[in-house]
Amino acid sequence: MRAKIQVDHLSFYYGDKQALFDISMEIRERQITALIGPSGCGKSTFLRCLNRMNDTIPGTRLEGRVLLDGQDIYAPGTDVVDLRRRVGMVFQRPNPFPQSVFDNVAFGPRVLGLYRGKDELEEIVERSLRDVRLWDEVKDDLKQDALSLSLGQQQRLCIARVIAVQPEVILMDEPCSALDPIVTLEIEELMKRLREQYTIVIVTHNMQQAARVSDWTGFFWLGRLVEMGPTGDVFTRPQQKLTEDYITGRAG
Amino acid sequence: MNRRYVVQRVGFALLTLAALLVVVPILLVVGTIIVRGASAIDWEFLTAMPRDGMKAGGILPAIVGTVLLTLGTALAAIPVGVGGAIYLAEYARDTWLTRLVRLAIINLAGIPSVVYGLFGLGLFVLFLQFGTSILAGSLTLAIMTLPIIISTAEEALRAVPTEFRTVILSLGGTRWQAVRYVVLPQAMPGIITGIILGLLRAAGETAPILFTVAAFYLPRLPRSPLDPTMALPYHLYVISTQVPGMPEEIKYGTALVLLALVLSMNVVATLIRSYYRRRREW
Ligand SMILES: Nc1ncnc2c1ncn2[C@@H]1O[C@H](COP(=O)(O)OP(=O)(O)OP(=O)(O)O)[C@@H](O)[C@H]1O
Ligand SMILES: [Mg+2]
Numbered sequence: 195m196r197a198k199i200q201v202d203h204l205s206f207y208y209g210d211k212q213a214l215f216d217i218s219m220e221i222r223e224r225q226i227t228a229l230i231g232p233s234g235c236g237k238s239t240f241l242r243c244l245n246r247m248n249d250t251i252p253g254t255r256l257e258g259r260v261l262l263d264g265q266d267i268y269a270p271g272t273d274v275v276d277l278r279r280r281v282g283m284v285f286q287r288p289n290p291f292p293q294s295v296f297d298n299v300a301f302g303p304r305v306l307g308l309y310r311g312k313d314e315l316e317e318i319v320e321r322s323l324r325d326v327r328l329w330d331e332v333k334d335d336l337k338q339d340a341l342s343l344s345l346g347q348q349q350r351l352c353i354a355r356v357i358a359v360q361p362e363v364i365l366m367d368e369p370c371s372a373l374d375p376i377v378t379l380e381i382e383e384l385m386k387r388l389r390e391q392y393t394i395v396i397v398t399h400n401m402q403q404a405a406r407v408s409d410w411t412g413f414f415w416l417g418r419l420v421e422m423g424p425t426g427d428v429f430t431r432p433q434q435k436l437t438e439d440y441i442t443g444r445a446g
Numbered sequence: 447m448n449r450r451y452v453v454q455r456v457g458f459a460l461l462t463l464a465a466l467l468v469v470v471p472i473l474l475v476v477g478t479i480i481v482r483g484a485s486a487i488d489w490e491f492l493t494a495m496p497r498d499g500m501k502a503g504g505i506l507p508a509i510v511g512t513v514l515l516t517l518g519t520a521l522a523a524i525p526v527g528v529g530g531a532i533y534l535a536e537y538a539r540d541t542w543l544t545r546l547v548r549l550a551i552i553n554l555a556g557i558p559s560v561v562y563g564l565f566g567l568g569l570f571v572l573f574l575q576f577g578t579s580i581l582a583g584s585l586t587l588a589i590m591t592l593p594i595i596i597s598t599a600e601e602a603l604r605a606v607p608t609e610f611r612t613v614i615l616s617l618g619g620t621r622w623q624a625v626r627y628v629v630l631p632q633a634m635p636g637i638i639t640g641i642i643l644g645l646l647r648a649a650g651e652t653a654p655i656l657f658t659v660a661a662f663y664l665p666r667l668p669r670s671p672l673d674p675t676m677a678l679p680y681h682l683y684v685i686s687t688q689v690p691g692m693p694e695e696i697k698y699g700t701a702l703v704l705l706a707l708v709l710s711m712n713v714v715a716t717l718i719r720s721y722y723r724r725r726r727e728w
């Protein structure tokens with residue numbers, strides 16, 4: 195498996211405060227990589243470095259390199275709009291726009307101009323909704339308000355909204371923490387299916403979830419990447435004492 | 447009976463009384479004007495020029511003048527006001543410049559309207575040589591209206607959750623697209639409320655138009671933005687205080703027309719607002 199994203203000695207600062215310390219890792223293509231660690235250890239910050247969402251926060255600074263398919267995404271002249279299309283993001287709380295189901299999924303293609311003609315747009319919407327297994331539930335009324343859907347449906351809609359712009363990588367920041375256990379399992383099933391097409395990076399507080407869905411696990415502690423490896427190895431025979439303590443609940 | 451219960455009853459009664467006291471003056475004002483002015487309203491009153499030193503005939507030029515001034519104010523104040531609010535809420539960082547702008551807005555809101563009138567006279571009428579004209583009057587009213595529009599619009603924009611902007615950026619959209627497609631539609635009801643509040647104030651003010659546009663007696667319709675015109679609030683002031691022997695009926699009739707104009711703007715605003723509440727797609 196080739197590395198889709200390669201992170202090279204990445205450090206990140208909010209003003210004077212350093213949030214990430216010299217992180218290097220490889221994120222494999224069409225695999226699910228889970229990032230775990232206690233609250234405030236920099237998981238979200240790291241995730242946002244991968245699609246340059248930290249750019250929108252004033253006063254931040256970054257050192258090191260992040261390569262997507264071998265290209266440094268922080269190199270001058272990088273097309274950030276296209277980068278964000280290629281590296282999509284799903285957030286913690288389901289956050290559909292207060293518009294119809296159709297318009298939510300169509301949003302990305304519309305602002306990016308990714309389609310020719312109404313038919314193609316409808317095709318994209320249908321395909322994206324099918325990909326997240328929402329199509330059968332909403333196909334009779336695509337005009338309904340997205341906010342009238344259940345939370346689990348809303349989160350799948352948000353994933354469909356990302357998929358609609360045909361990304362290569364999907365970043366998910368605790369995508370299930372606002373959902374109940376049954377819906378959480380649904381989303382996990384969905385992630386396993388999406389893995390066939392997309393590279394997925396998921397931040398989670400839930401160790402069982404990381405163990406269940408991911409192929410690779412990285413453990414963060416105070417802004418440092420302590421350990422990274424195949425999920426089975428990290429959970430059954432961690433190399434670092436710190437990782438073991440965290441996973442067994444003795445630290446965190 | 448429990449003492450606390452009694453206290454509560456008395457308290458509620460007083461609060462109800464206070465609430466009712468707000469309604470009473472409105473009912474009295476509107477009631478008086480309707481009762482005493484309705485008889486003056488007929489087709490001629492609304493569509494004819496004034497005659498006999500304004501003691502007879504209609505008030506058409508004043509109605510047209512007020513409508514034109516309100517439109518002119520809207521034309522000048524809405525783009526600048528909403529644009530400024532979008533800048534402040536969506537783009538501006540907290541620098542000394544934006545703080546200065548905010549300070550200016552707060553202070554503009556506190557200036558008495560007669561000062562705007564004098565300012566308009568100095569800048570638009572004399573210095574820029576627009577003369578006493580609809581243009582000068584509209585611009586003066588627009589400046590007076592701006593702080594209301596900007597501050598309500600900015601508040602409405604800020605009330606839209608940040609998350610939406612973040613999501614749009616993460617989809618590869620730009621800040622402007624976030625504003626255009628999600629933030630602005632969401633904030634629209636609040637923005638429209640601000641616009642209407644501002645325009646209502648502009649439509650009813652006398653002092654700012656006193657030196658900049660209003661004609662005492664001008665029984666014809668304006669032909670260009672550089673013409674002066676009569677206007678309802680000033681006309682009302684004139685016939686109430688400056689013309690001896692003015693029939694009561696005409697005074698109250700004029701007041702009723704001004705009131706009806708303002709109330710109908712309110713109704714239109716409410717309609718637009720509910721339309722935007724229902725229509726969330728694009
Ligand atoms: N916008 C910001 N400005 C300043 N500091 C920030 C900002 N966002 C995060 N931080 C700081 O950076 C550090 C890492 O935060 P981050 O949100 O990445 O942690 P996290 O691992 O995602 O935590 P959680 O599990 O609670 O989501 C924290 O100390 C946090 O206070
Ligand atoms: Mg986080």
